[in-house]
Amino acid sequence: xxxxxxxxxxxxxxxxxxxxxxxxxxxxxxxxxxxxxxxxxxxxxxxxxxxxxxxxxxxxxxxxxxxxxxxxxxxxxxxxxxxxxxxxxxxxxxxxxxxxxxxxxxxxxxxxxxxxxxxxxxxxxxxxxxxxxxxxxxxxxxxxxxxxxxxxxxxxxxxxxxxxxxxxxxxxxxxxxxxxxxxxxxxxxxxxxxxxxxxxxxxxxxxxxxxxxxxxxxxxxxxxxxxxxxxxxxxxxxxxxxxxxxxxxxxxxxxxxxxxxxxxxxxxxxxxxxxxxxxxxxxxxx
Amino acid sequence: xxxxxxxxxxxxxxxxxxxxxxxxxxxxxxxxxxxxxxxxxxxxxxxxxxxxxxxxxxxxxxxxxxxxxxxxxxxxxxxxxxxxxxxxxxxxxxxxxxxxxxxxxxxxxxxxxxxxxxxxxxxxxxxxxxxxxxxxxxxxxxxxxxxxxxxxxxxxxxxxxxxxxxxxxxxxxxxxxxxxxxxxxxxxxxxxxxxxxxxxxxxxxxxxxxxxxxxxxxxxxxxxxxxxxxxxxxxxxxxxxxxxxxxxxxxx
Numbered sequence: 001x002x003x004x005x006x007x008x009x010x011x012x013x014x015x016x017x018x019x020x021x022x023x024x025x026x027x028x029x030x031x032x033x034x035x036x037x038x039x040x041x042x043x044x045x046x047x048x049x050x051x052x053x054x055x056x057x058x059x060x061x062x063x064x065x066x067x068x069x070x071x072x073x074x075x076x077x078x079x080x081x082x083x084x085x086x087x088x089x090x091x092x093x094x095x096x097x098x099x100x101x102x103x104x105x106x107x108x109x110x111x112x113x114x115x116x117x118x119x120x121x122x123x124x125x126x127x128x129x130x131x132x133x134x135x136x137x138x139x140x141x142x143x144x145x146x147x148x149x150x151x152x153x154x155x156x157x158x159x160x161x162x163x164x165x166x167x168x169x170x171x172x173x174x175x176x177x178x179x180x181x182x183x184x185x186x187x188x189x190x191x192x193x194x195x196x197x198x199x200x201x202x203x204x205x206x207x208x209x210x211x212x213x214x215x216x217x218x219x220x221x222x223x224x225x226x227x228x229x230x231x232x233x234x235x236x237x238x239x240x241x242x243x244x245x246x247x248x249x250x251x252x253x254x255x256x257x258x259x260x261x262x263x264x265x266x267x268x269x270x271x272x273x274x275x276x277x278x279x280x281x282x283x284x285x286x
Numbered sequence: 287x288x289x290x291x292x293x294x295x296x297x298x299x300x301x302x303x304x305x306x307x308x309x310x311x312x313x314x315x316x317x318x319x320x321x322x323x324x325x326x327x328x329x330x331x332x333x334x335x336x337x338x339x340x341x342x343x344x345x346x347x348x349x350x351x352x353x354x355x356x357x358x359x360x361x362x363x364x365x366x367x368x369x370x371x372x373x374x375x376x377x378x379x380x381x382x383x384x385x386x387x388x389x390x391x392x393x394x395x396x397x398x399x400x401x402x403x404x405x406x407x408x409x410x411x412x413x414x415x416x417x418x419x420x421x422x423x424x425x426x427x428x429x430x431x432x433x434x435x436x437x438x439x440x441x442x443x444x445x446x447x448x449x450x451x452x453x454x455x456x457x458x459x460x461x462x463x464x465x466x467x468x469x470x471x472x473x474x475x476x477x478x479x480x481x482x483x484x485x486x487x488x489x490x491x492x493x494x495x496x497x498x499x500x501x502x503x504x505x506x507x508x509x510x511x512x513x514x515x516x517x518x519x520x521x522x523x524x525x526x527x528x529x530x531x532x533x534x535x536x537x538x
Binding site: 275 | 335337354355356357360361363365367369370371372373380381410411412
């Protein structure tokens with residue numbers, strides 16, 4: 001299940017979303033954005049009113065105010081920060097490991113035909129294994145504590161990063177490389193001045209899909225036995241019948257996922273400014 | 287200045303792209319190479335650029351063999367091939383290494399001034415029109431002050447007005463900097479407007495069919511009777527080379 005989601009998540013990210021989309025200016029886009037909020041906010045409002053007026057019970061599906069109160073209580077007691085910190089550390093460590101491994105393997109496979117022939121079939125084979133299937137093995141190997149969780153997240157992150165950078169290197173325009181060669185660039189200098197900037201936009205997309213999978217896998221990892229973390233809040237909420245806590249944790253996941261993704265985009269934006277100029281083409285004749 | 291000595295190029299598939307081609311080009315001379323597709327004219331240019339190696343024979347610049355891209359040789363391709371992640375100024379400065387930063391800046395500014403794009407220095411390549419982009423490519427190739435500039439059908443992707451404009455532009459740049467120009471084109475008129483000599487190539491295997499000296503003074507009038515006469519001459523040679531197989535020409 002998670003695997004299918006993951007694959008479609010990668011597909012949609014890679015095909016639809018360029019790393020830095022040009023920002024439209026003016027009030028029209030703002031109004032459209034607000035329109036997008038109308039549906040979820042309206043639904044929440046209706047639900048809140050329905051429960052307050054006694055039309056619905058709201059025991060299994062608590063109202064926004066109850067969820068907010070629950071979250072606030074967790075925040076005041078300090079538990080929320082503890083769980084957030086634990087989960088963030090897991091995602092951070094797993095993401096870092098996965099990115100390093102995926103990048104190294106992707107560069108190796110993208111840079112030489114020999115490397116590709118050697119690595120790619122094995123990695124494609126491993127990729128076909130639903131990553132959750134590794135869980136029992138990782139627990140045997142690394143124990144029930146942090147190591148097995150981080151390993152699982154790293155595996156989830158590594159594959160999209162590998163595929164992204166591998167494909168991006170293969171797709172670099174041969175003509176641009178040749179233009180670099182005509183300025184006597186070879187080897188490391190060619191990689192630094194031509195390949196790296198050419199690959200960067202695709203690499204950022206790959207990192208974003210990797211990060212998305214990292215968040216997905218941290219939940220799976222925390223399901224397999226944790227005493228801290230947002231995933232633990234989910235399990236705990238289910239076992240003790242606290243739907244408000246579950247929804248609060250889901251909401252926190254959404255905020256953190258979006259925030260870390262935005263951080264990644266913001267960090268890469270200065271290097272991708274050249275892409276951010278659509279629609280500003282000068283119309284003067286040459 | 288540029289010496290092409292009995293150069294042959296056979297591709298791994300066995301295709302004979304060039305067979306025993308020899309040509310001497312003087313300093314500051316403009317030579318245009320024309321011919322139908324598959325006559326090996328682009329292959330010839332790539333060998334001079336050092337982007338490919340000849341199967342036999344050699345290419346020299348001022349008696350120095352070319353086996354890899356040479357600092358004294360600049361290349362302009364059919365497409366601008368600008369680096370999209372660099373600004374116009376950064377693109378023009380791409381080949382400038384060694385010089386100090388202020389020196390580089392001055393050279394870039396001068397190069398942009400020469401192609402009339404001084405006020406576009408901070409734009410991105412994708413904000414340029416086709417003609418502007420190709421002018422930036424010209425400036426980029428000329429900024430390191432190469433002794434020879436190679437152009438591979440540089441204006442073929444542009445509309446007729448922009449093309450004529452850029453041809454004039456190229457001539458004024460050449461007048462100022464006096465590099466040797468080797469231009470590959472399939473446009474006979476372009477060859478006749480620009481070149482001191484027009485090399486007509488024919489295919490299978492790629493070789494030189496004729497070399498036409500163009501003695502007309504510049505700027506050249508495209509509708510003068512002399513220009514017309516030369517055009518007819520070039521067409522006649524070209525007509526032979528692509529209509530009749532080699533043995534038929536020999537039989538004539």
